[in-house]
Amino acid sequence: MSTPTASTAQTQQPVLVEHLDSGISRITFNRPDKRNAMNRAARAGMVRALDECRGRSKVIIVTGNGSAFCAGVDLKEGDVSTGDAELDRRSEWPAVQEEIRSHPAVVIAAVNGFALGGGSTLINVADLAVAAAEAEIGMPEIGFGLYPTLAGPAAQLRLSPKHAAYLVLTAERIDGTTAAQWGLVNQAVPRAELDTAVTALAARVASFDAAALQWSKKALWKIPGEISEWTGAIAYGHEVADELRARSTAVAEGLGRFRAGERNTGQG
Structure with missing residues (x-):
């Protein structure tokens, strides 16, 4: 599979999109210094990337740059607008999940590292998921005195009651191997093998109508x-x-x- 080389301007964007071979695209969260926390610009970038893939991609791989997959919504950002009311509506975090869920392409989460709070929501809303064995997945919200508004329900719909309760009530993180055992992801592989495993899965899925x-x-x-x-x-x-x-x-x-x-x- 060929991978286009991103320009300098592209690499400064909070979300990168690449169109690869055989109807496969890759969306990459690109705020590694913020553990790929999703601020307004990143959420809007995700919506735009999904729009760009609509009608041309059978499979979309979603992953993160750096040590994190996604640390959820950027809680340090205030109420910021893109200047486009419709894009603002579509880039609210619950709306982004619906954009993924209703997208015609099959979405595969390539969980390369930390997936916290809303990052775990993304794993659950993806149709398929492969995690690095070393990934750390969890919900820190209880430590803020909160119930994880999206990550909690997503886990409760996807996991067994006791596994969901453990993530919600302890703020402990599980690794990719445990996530595979619990059924949160389809497969866990060493981080060095993640790209190969996800690419092979994407190619198989994209071979179908x-x-x-x-x-x-x-x-x-x-x-x-x-x-x-x-x-x-x-x-x-x-x-x-x-x-x-x-x-x-x-x-x-x-x-x-x-x-x-x-x-x-x-x-x-």
Whole structure:
């Protein structure tokens, strides 16, 4: 996979976006001296990067420069505006999570280091995640006398009750290996192997049909998040299949190859 060289002007931006091969893009948080805490400029940069990827990227890798993945919202920044009311609305931290959740591309979190508070929220809202074994993931909010407003609910929806409670109530950090054992991430690898592992995962996912990925992502959020009853879930599965048949020739082509005894993408 080729990686474009960023210009000096680009590297000064709080969020970098690169478009790689085969429908894969990478969004990188670029405030390493602030542990990639998300100030208004970074949040707006994230929204712009997601917009840039819309319609051209099947898979988006999200990662951070330096020792941190993301330390959450920058609490030291006051009420700052971009000067664009619509962008301000979309770059509020809860809205950024919805931008990721509703984006047509599959989002993979490459957790390279510290993921604290809102950084852990990003792991939970990503569709897939790979962490460095040495990463540190936690929620410090209880130490401020707070309940983690986004990170808490995100963990409670994704993790077992006791694992979520441990993160919320102790302010202790877990490493990437523990995060994989708990199901917070799909895989943990040594930090030196993170880029290779994430790139391989992104390439595999991007090898599939774009419409199939987009609608499968929708179904993964819909069930059981909105539909938890069996009959309704199966009915929604049929709706998704009908949408894909109407929107893409990939289904007919794939069935044709199968009937002809040929292998489809992803088959061993």
